[in-house]
Amino acid sequence: MTLFVWQKNVLRLFGVSLLLVALTPLLKWMFLDAVFFPVSPDACSFVNSDGAEESISGACWPAVFDTLPLLIFGRYPADERWRVLVALCLFLLGSTFSLRSRLAGIKLAAGLRMMTAGITLGLCTILLRGSESIGLVPVETSLWGGLMLTIVLSVIGVSAGSLLGLGLAIARRSSAPIPRLLSTGYIEIIRGVPLITVLFFANYLLPLFLPPGQSDMSELSRAAWAIVFFEAAYIAEVIRAGLIAVDPGQIEAAKALGMNSFQRGRLIVLPQALRVSTPALISTTIGLVKDTSLVAIIGMYDLLGAARNVPSIPEWIGRDLEPLLFAGLFYVLLCLTLDRAAKHYELKHI
Amino acid sequence: MMTKSALTQILLLVSVVSLGFWLYDNLQTNLTTLGQGIGFSTLESPAGFPIAEALPLPIPGLIELGLFAAIISSLLLPSRRDSSHESSRCLRTLTLVICTWMGLRLLTGEWSSIRFETYSPDKSYFLALAIGLLNTIKVGLAGLVLASLIGFPLGVSRLSTLPEIRMIAASLVHILRSVPVLLQLIFWYVVILNFFPLVQNSYRFFQRQSDTLDQPLHSIYLNNRGLFLPQPEFGGQAAQWLFLILCLLLCVGALRYWKSRTQFRYSKIQFNARAGMMSIIALAGISTSVAFGPLDLPQLDYPRLTFGGRNIASELTLTPEYLALVLGLGIYTSSFIGEIVRGGILSVDQGQKEAAKALGLSGWQSLRLVIMPQAWRVIAPPLTSQYLNLVKNSSLAVAVGYPDLVGVGGTILNQSGRSLEIILIWMAVYLLLSLSISAMINIMQNRQNRREGRI
Numbered sequence A: 001m002t003l004f005v006w007q008k009n010v011l012r013l014f015g016v017s018l019l020l021v022a023l024t025p026l027l028k029w030m031f032l033d034a035v036f037f038p039v040s041p042d043a044c045s046f047v048n049s050d051g052a053e054e055s056i057s058g059a060c061w062p063a064v065f066d067t068l069p070l071l072i073f074g075r076y077p078a079d080e081r082w083r084v085l086v087a088l089c090l091f092l093l094g095s096t097f098s099l100r101s102r103l104a105g106i107k108l109a110a111g112l113r114m115m116t117a118g119i120t121l122g123l124c125t126i127l128l129r130g131s132e133s134i135g136l137v138p139v140e141t142s143l144w145g146g147l148m149l150t151i152v153l154s155v156i157g158v159s160a161g162s163l164l165g166l167g168l169a170i171a172r173r174s175s176a177p178i179p180r181l182l183s184t185g186y187i188e189i190i191r192g193v194p195l196i197t198v199l200f201f202a203n204y205l206l207p208l209f210l211p212p213g214q215s216d217m218s219e220l221s222r223a224a225w226a227i228v229f230f231e232a233a234y235i236a237e238v239i240r241a242g243l244i245a246v247d248p249g250q251i252e253a254a255k256a257l258g259m260n261s262f263q264r265g266r267l268i269v270l271p272q273a274l275r276v277s278t279p280a281l282i283s284t285t286i287g288l289v290k291d292t293s294l295v296a297i298i299g300m301y302d303l304l305g306a307a308r309n310v311p312s313i314p315e316w317i318g319r320d321l322e323p324l325l326f327a328g329l330f331y332v333l334l335c336l337t338l339d340r341a342a343k344h345y346e347l348k349h350i
Numbered sequence B: 001m002m003t004k005s006a007l008t009q010i011l012l013l014v015s016v017v018s019l020g021f022w023l024y025d026n027l028q029t030n031l032t033t034l035g036q037g038i039g040f041s042t043l044e045s046p047a048g049f050p051i052a053e054a055l056p057l058p059i060p061g062l063i064e065l066g067l068f069a070a071i072i073s074s075l076l077l078p079s080r081r082d083s084s085h086e087s088s089r090c091l092r093t094l095t096l097v098i099c100t101w102m103g104l105r106l107l108t109g110e111w112s113s114i115r116f117e118t119y120s121p122d123k124s125y126f127l128a129l130a131i132g133l134l135n136t137i138k139v140g141l142a143g144l145v146l147a148s149l150i151g152f153p154l155g156v157s158r159l160s161t162l163p164e165i166r167m168i169a170a171s172l173v174h175i176l177r178s179v180p181v182l183l184q185l186i187f188w189y190v191v192i193l194n195f196f197p198l199v200q201n202s203y204r205f206f207q208r209q210s211d212t213l214d215q216p217l218h219s220i221y222l223n224n225r226g227l228f229l230p231q232p233e234f235g236g237q238a239a240q241w242l243f244l245i246l247c248l249l250l251c252v253g254a255l256r257y258w259k260s261r262t263q264f265r266y267s268k269i270q271f272n273a274r275a276g277m278m279s280i281i282a283l284a285g286i287s288t289s290v291a292f293g294p295l296d297l298p299q300l301d302y303p304r305l306t307f308g309g310r311n312i313a314s315e316l317t318l319t320p321e322y323l324a325l326v327l328g329l330g331i332y333t334s335s336f337i338g339e340i341v342r343g344g345i346l347s348v349d350q351g352q353k354e355a356a357k358a359l360g361l362s363g364w365q366s367l368r369l370v371i372m373p374q375a376w377r378v379i380a381p382p383l384t385s386q387y388l389n390l391v392k393n394s395s396l397a398v399a400v401g402y403p404d405l406v407g408v409g410g411t412i413l414n415q416s417g418r419s420l421e422i423i424l425i426w427m428a429v430y431l432l433l434s435l436s437i438s439a440m441i442n443i444m445q446n447r448q449n450r451r452e453g454r455i
Helices: A005-032 A062-066 A068-073 A078-099 A110-129 A146-173 A177-192 A195-209 A219-245 A248-256 A261-296 A303-312 A321-349 B006-034 B062-076 B086-107 B125-157 B163-178 B181-195 B238-262 B273-291 B320-347 B350-358 B363-399 B405-416 B419-451
Strands: A045-047 A053-055 B057-059 B115-117 B203-208 B217-223 B226-229 B231-233 B299-301 B304-306 B311-313 B316-318
Touching: A005 B163, A062 A068, A062 A321, A068 A078, A068 A146, A068 A303, A068 A321, A078 A110, A078 A146, A110 A146, A146 A177, A146 A219, A146 A261, A146 A303, A177 A219, A177 B006, A177 B419, A195 A219, A195 A261, A195 B006, A195 B363, A195 B405, A195 B419, A219 A261, A248 A261, A261 A303, A261 A321, A261 B181, A303 A321, A303 B181, A321 B163, A321 B181, B057 B125, B062 B086, B086 B273, B125 B163, B125 B320, B125 B363, B125 B405, B163 B320, B181 B320, B181 B363, B226 B320, B238 B273, B320 B363, B350 B363, B363 B405, B363 B419, B405 B419
Parallel strands: none
Antiparallel strands: A045 A053, B057 B115, B203 B217, B217 B226, B226 B316, B231 B299, B304 B311
C-alpha cells in the first residue's frame, strides 16, 4: 500500500489506541484493582466508611485459587487424585511412544505402536475408574469433572471418532452404492444439525434405544457417544478429502501389482491420505476440544461447567468472571499448543 | 475399498435395517413403559409457560406464499442471457407482474391476507416453537451482519504492511478462535449483567427536549437491563413504506446494472432489457406511492423512565441475552470470517497486485477494484458455511436464557417429556436450513462456473 509515513503513524496510533481503550478496563480490573492473596473469602470484601461490607471493585483471584482443585479434578475424591496425575503422565508417555515413527534411532513398527496406544488408553481408564479387584477405590464417572473431564472427553472423541470417521470416509468413497448412500446420509445429516441437538438426543433418547431393563447409561457415556457420533462426520469429511488427494496413478499401479483392496488401502492409499489430511485433522481436534465444553449445557461439570458453578459456592457468590477467564486461559493454552503441533508437523512433513 | 459383491452389500443392508428395527422396537417398549407414545398431537396442547421475547408471528396467506415461491424460482432460474427458453422468460415476467400487483394491493391498504399471531401461555406448543424459530432468525441475522462488519476488516488487517496492525489482528484472531463459543457467550452475558451501569447511571445518547427540567431525556439508553431504543410507529403505513424502500432499491440496482453493462462502450448507450424492466417497475411503484396518498413520517416512541429513573421501559428493547448472543456469536464468527477473507486475498495471483500498483492504483483502490472481485470466488463458499455455523451456534442461546428454538424446545421437553418429537423437530428445522443453503450455494457455483466457461 502506498501510504505516506504520517498516514502510517496515524494508523498505528489508531490501532494501538483502540486496543488500549478496549483492554485498559479489563486489565485494570484483572490486575491493578485485583486481590491475589490471602486465599480466604474475606479477602475480597472490606468494610467501607459507612461501616457496611463492600466487595472490591477488581477481580477476586482467591476465588480461583481456592476452587482450583474443583476446576481441575471436579468432584474426584481428594485422596485418589494422584491417580489422575498418574493417568495423565501415562497418557503422555504412551502418546509419545505411539505417535512417533522412531524413538532414539530405533524404528517402531506400526503394530507395536497401535498396541501401545490401546494398552495406554486401557490402563488410563482402569486407573481413573478404579476397581475393587486391583485394590483401587472405584470412582464413579459422575464424580469426574473439570479439566480432567475435558481431556477425557476429548481423547475419547478423537480416538473413537477417528475410527468411526475413517470407516465412514472409506464407505463414502466406495463404488458400492449401499455403503456410499448410508454413510453419505449419515454425514450430511450430522453436519447439518448443531452439536447441542445431538447432545440432547444422546442424553434423552439414547437410553431409550437400549433394551428395556438395561436402559441406564452414565452421563459420561451419553455425552461421549454424542461427541463421537458428531465428530466422526467431520473427521470423515477431512479424511475423504485426503483420500481424494491420493494420485490415481498410485491406485492403478497397486492394482497392476496384483494387490487386493485391503492391501492397497493399508499399504498405499491410507498412508498417503492420512499424511495429507493430518493438519486438517489436528484443526478438527482443536474444534473437538472446544466442543466438549458444550456438555456444560446438559449438566456435566467439565472445565466450563465447573467454572460456571463456582459462583454458586456460598463463599464465592457473585464471582462469575474470574473462573471464566481462568477457563478461557486454559482453553487458549490447549488450543495454541495443538496449533503449534500442527505447524510443526506441517513444516516437517510437507 | 469394500468388496463390490452384491451379497456383501445385501448383507450389510439387511443388518443395518434389522438393527434399526431392533432399536425402534426398544424405543417403543421403553416409551410405553414411560406412559408415552410417539405422536405430534400432544404438541397442540396449551404451552403454559411465558416466553420472554416474543414478537408477533406473521403467518402469510396463500398469496404471499405464492409470491415468495415465484421470487425464489425466478432467482434460481438461469438468467436471460444464458437460456433462451420461453418458459423461463414467461416465469420472470409473471413474477414481476405479481410483484407489481402485490405492491398496488399494499398501497391501497388491502394487506389483509397476512395475520399476526401473538404468543401467550394458552397458545399451543407449536406456536411456542415457531416463536423460538423467529428468535433464532433474529439472532442469526444480527449476528451475520456484525460478524461480516468485523470480520472483513479483521481479515484485511492481518495482511497490512504495518507490523503493529498485523500483530494486533493476528493475536485477536488466534485468541478468539481458541476459546469455545459457549465460554464467549457466557463471558459477554456476565460482562453485560455485571459491568454495565445500573439504570440510574445508564449510558445515554441523543438528548432530546424534556417537559420536566429536573431530568434530561434521551433517545437511547444502554445499561445492564439492555439497550433501549425508540420504536418507530408507522400508523398502519408500514407496508407502504416497505414497498417504497423496495422500489428505491430496485431503482438503484437497475442503475448500477445499467452502468456496469455500458461502462466500456463509449460509442453508444446500450439499453439493457433487465435494467430497463427493473427501472420501469420501480418508477411505477414510486409514482403509485406518490399518487395514492402522502406517507406520514413515522412517529418515534421513546423509552420511558419510571420509578424516579430507576427503571426503564421501551417498545424496542434489546435484552441483555440478545445483546450477549449477538456480540458473542458475531465476534467469534468474525475471527473465522477474517481467516477466510485472508485466505481468499492471498489466493489472488501476486501478478495482479503488481499490475494494479503499476497502473498507479492506491492500495485501497487495488483492493476494491482488482483483488476483491477475484478473491470473492474463493471466499464465497466457506463464507456461507461460516454463516451456517453461526446459525447452528445460535442454538447455544439456552445457556444465556434466550428463548430461541432450542431454548423453547428444551422447556417443552422438560415440561411435557416429549423428547423424541422435539428432537425430531429440531433436527428437521436445522437440516432444512443447512441443506437448502448448501443447495443454493451449489446452484450458484454451477451457474458461476458455466458463466466463466468452466463446465
